[in-house]
Amino acid sequence: MxxxxxxxxxxAGMTAAVxxxxxxxxxxxxxxxxxxxxxxxxxxxxxxGYQFIEGPELMQKFEEQVRxxxxxxxxxxxxxxxxxxxxxxxxxxxxxxSEIHRAKAVIFATGKRPRQLNVPGEKEFLGRGVTYCAxxxxxxxxxxxxxxxxxxxxxxxxxxxxxxIAQHIHLVSLTPLTGDQILIDKVSGASNLTVFLKYEVLEIxxxxxxxxxxxxxxxxxxxxxxxxxxxxxEIGLIPNSEAIRAMTTLNRIGEVEVNCANETGVxxxxxxxxxxxxxxxxxxxxxxxxxxxxxxxxxxLQRLK
Amino acid sequence: MIREVKIYTTPGCPYCKMAKKFLGDNGIKYxxxxxxEDKIARDEMRNKCSSLGxxxxxxxxxxxxxxxxxxxxxxxxx
Numbered sequence: 001m002x003x004x005x006x007x008x009x010x011x012a013g014m015t016a017a018v019x020x021x022x023x024x025x026x027x028x029x030x031x032x033x034x035x036x037x038x039x040x041x042x043x044x045x046x047x048x049g050y051q052f053i054e055g056p057e058l059m060q061k062f063e064e065q066v067r068x069x070x071x072x073x074x075x076x077x078x079x080x081x082x083x084x085x086x087x088x089x090x091x092x093x094x095x096x097x098s099e100i101h102r103a104k105a106v107i108f109a110t111g112k113r114p115r116q117l118n119v120p121g122e123k124e125f126l127g128r129g130v131t132y133c134a135x136x137x138x139x140x141x142x143x144x145x146x147x148x149x150x151x152x153x154x155x156x157x158x159x160x161x162x163x164x165i166a167q168h169i170h171l172v173s174l175t176p177l178t179g180d181q182i183l184i185d186k187v188s189g190a191s192n193l194t195v196f197l198k199y200e201v202l203e204i205x206x207x208x209x210x211x212x213x214x215x216x217x218x219x220x221x222x223x224x225x226x227x228x229x230x231x232x233x234e235i236g237l238i239p240n241s242e243a244i245r246a247m248t249t250l251n252r253i254g255e256v257e258v259n260c261a262n263e264t265g266v267x268x269x270x271x272x273x274x275x276x277x278x279x280x281x282x283x284x285x286x287x288x289x290x291x292x293x294x295x296x297x298x299x300x301l302q303r304l305k
Numbered sequence: 306m307i308r309e310v311k312i313y314t315t316p317g318c319p320y321c322k323m324a325k326k327f328l329g330d331n332g333i334k335y336x337x338x339x340x341x342e343d344k345i346a347r348d349e350m351r352n353k354c355s356s357l358g359x360x361x362x363x364x365x366x367x368x369x370x371x372x373x374x375x376x377x378x379x380x381x382x383x
Contacts, residue, residue: 033374039319039320039323040319040320041319054319055319056319056322056323077374078374078375078378126358127356127357127358127370127371128355128356128357128358129357131357131358133318133320135315135317135318135319136315136317136318136319136320136321136358136359137315137318137357137358137359138315138317139315139317139340139341140315140340140341140347140350140351140357140358140359141357208355209355209357210357230357
């Protein structure tokens with residue numbers, strides 16, 4: 001039995017692991033990947049100490065720092081925590097590989113993932129015109145008509161990137177545009193961009209690959225079909241909190257509720273980073289929260305002795 | 306024995322970098338095609354592999370879209 005299991009190896013989880021190692025806690029760090037969301041962040045200019053660094057490079061540095069403590073922190077990658085339950089004297093973490101790990105305390109730092117539209121065609125055409133990574137797949141749609149779904153910063157950045165690449169972009173948003181004004185200004189003058197505000201996507205259509213989408217005006221209920229070869233879905237993120245949903249309190253949008261000491265309502269269960277209700281989803285914030293959670297877990301374990 | 310691994314990438318794609326690092330770390334030689342620049346490779350990926358996502362990784366009769374370490378490990382027999 002470990003003293004501590006940290007679930008998730010993004011900025012929060014890996015920082016927690018370093019702090020746990022420095023307290024000589026016998027720790028297991030378990031995650032499906034190493035790096036989390038920054039792996040898909042191209043340029044980072046607001047993590048102190050680096051005027052510019054790419055996300056994967058920063059996460060590699062985090063990982064190297066965690067792996068400096070092999071006798072204290074065991075790192076297990078390629079497994080996802082499926083469920084967490086209480087047991088006598090601690091917790092049991094069950095993974096998607098059907099392994100069970102036990103610890104006296106747990107830090108849950110599983111981050112967020114892209115939200116899906118949940119419309120017909122979305123799953124079927126993933127990798128065949130539907131994408132959640134505009135920066136990855138944008139160049140594949142050179143000279144084509146595409147749709148960008150969403151109205152926040154990610155959607156606007158995707159639209160801006162495609163202005164130079166695609167023949168035409170349809171920007172479809174459920175709400176008025178909510179992204180930063182600087183991004184709205186960048187896209188609003190483009191001659192090859194049409195904006196559909198207060199429209200919902202009903203269906204992604206095609207044969208073997210995406211050929212179009214069907215959208216509906218929220219007010220008039222009138223439907224329209226748009227011929228597009230690519231659909232870029234950028235409608236925000238959802239917390240990876242399913243594994244502890246039954247155990248602790250989540251807020252309205254599924255984030256784990258914690259107090260300022262990263263405690264959930266369950267003694268011994270802490271949470272940190274983007275999966276929590278702590279405002280501002282930033283790498284520097286997540287790292288700080290991970291540190292706090294580990295120090296708090298250490299205090300909790302001291303009290304058990 | 307895997308004969309030939311082809312990986313179709315774009316320069317801004319972080320998953321492509323992760324996939325290439327994984328192949329390199331495991332001593333697997335691969336041929337990379339930048340489909341943002343190479344139109345012939347882009348058409349090959351789209352038509353032959355019916356893929357519109359990167360990385361697309363092809364070897365033997367397998368075609369994987371995206372980087373899923375566990376899946377790639379299994380298919381490559383690592």
